[in-house]
Amino acid sequence: MPMLGLGTWQLTHDTAATVEEALRLGYRMIDTAVDYETQPGIGEGIRRSGLDRQDFYLVTKVEENEDAYRGTVRDLRELDLDHADLMLLHRPPPGGAGQELWAGLIRAKEDGLTRDIGVSNYKIEQIEELIDATGEVPTVNQIEWTPFGWSPQMLDYCRQRRIVVQAYSPLTRAERLTDDKLAGIASEYGKSPAQVLIRWNLQRGVSAIPKANRRDHLTENLEVFDFELADTHMEQLNGLDEHWSALGPAPMYV
Ligand SMILES: NC(=O)c1ccc[n+]([C@@H]2O[C@H](COP(=O)([O-])OP(=O)(O)OC[C@H]3O[C@@H](n4cnc5c(N)ncnc54)[C@H](OP(=O)(O)O)[C@@H]3O)[C@@H](O)[C@H]2O)c1
Numbered sequence: 001m002p003m004l005g006l007g008t009w010q011l012t013h014d015t016a017a018t019v020e021e022a023l024r025l026g027y028r029m030i031d032t033a034v035d036y037e038t039q040p041g042i043g044e045g046i047r048r049s050g051l052d053r054q055d056f057y058l059v060t061k062v063e064e065n066e067d068a069y070r071g072t073v074r075d076l077r078e079l080d081l082d083h084a085d086l087m088l089l090h091r092p093p094p095g096g097a098g099q100e101l102w103a104g105l106i107r108a109k110e111d112g113l114t115r116d117i118g119v120s121n122y123k124i125e126q127i128e129e130l131i132d133a134t135g136e137v138p139t140v141n142q143i144e145w146t147p148f149g150w151s152p153q154m155l156d157y158c159r160q161r162r163i164v165v166q167a168y169s170p171l172t173r174a175e176r177l178t179d180d181k182l183a184g185i186a187s188e189y190g191k192s193p194a195q196v197l198i199r200w201n202l203q204r205g206v207s208a209i210p211k212a213n214r215r216d217h218l219t220e221n222l223e224v225f226d227f228e229l230a231d232t233h234m235e236q237l238n239g240l241d242e243h244w245s246a247l248g249p250a251p252m253y254v
Helices: 015-025 039-049 068-079 099-110 124-134 152-161 180-189 193-203 215-222 231-238
Strands: 029-031 057-062 084-089 114-120 140-144 164-168
Touching: 015 039, 015 215, 039 057, 039 068, 057 068, 057 099, 068 084, 068 099, 084 099, 084 140, 099 114, 099 124, 114 124, 114 164, 124 152, 140 152, 152 164, 180 193, 180 231, 193 215, 193 231
Parallel strands: 029 057, 057 084, 084 114, 114 140, 140 164
Antiparallel strands: none
């Protein structure tokens, strides 16, 4: 699984052209979900790119109020693909962990509709409930994850269970890019705050899926492999945690 991908929530303006451009620039993972309404455009962008199926990694999701197997089939139809690389439960259903949903994704995997299966917005106890019920460990937990809102407990747990943490809204939805400490660290490397946020994830083995519509942003977010944050800067970034979330009062897994 590539560690850096393109998020596509709200990438509704000419999705196909942006995805085609992203793949041309070198992105090899795309994240979507049925409610982003980007699946048909992603399928079109992939077709236009001419890439072979094994050369990109497609992540999509099923919703908590649907049949997971049928939702997978619907996603594949919208994407015009015969399999996904990673199917996620978008969020736990109210009042539970969604054992039935998880069983549906396990079946989809057994039938070759997806290579990997995982969860999103799950707390540790909810992941454990799914594992206890089925023995199947999720490949990924996709969660909101930035220096301003992250969890050492979740990171340790996922490392022990060999679950990849995948950071969504890794650029704080552009709300904290002017933070003084973040901007100060970025200037020491001649990099942008967005690049530092992505790099902070990659250096800890966390995958990141920044969304970008603008071409300069698409390019900039890929240029994160030519520098390394020093331990002191990693620690300073780790220390910025305040359970902050761009989407709610706190990240959903806290
Ligand atoms: N599983 C879930 O529940 C869940 C929830 C939220 C998000 N996600 C996934 O995670 C992806 C990313 O999260 P997100 O879209 O919420 O937010 P994000 O990636 O943190 O931020 C996107 C915003 O940052 C801007 N941006 C991108 N690159 C930049 C750069 N280099 N410098 C300055 N600004 C930059 C974008 O502008 P432009 O678009 O104008 O370039 C856009 O306004 C989503 O698209 C989606 O795929 C999943």
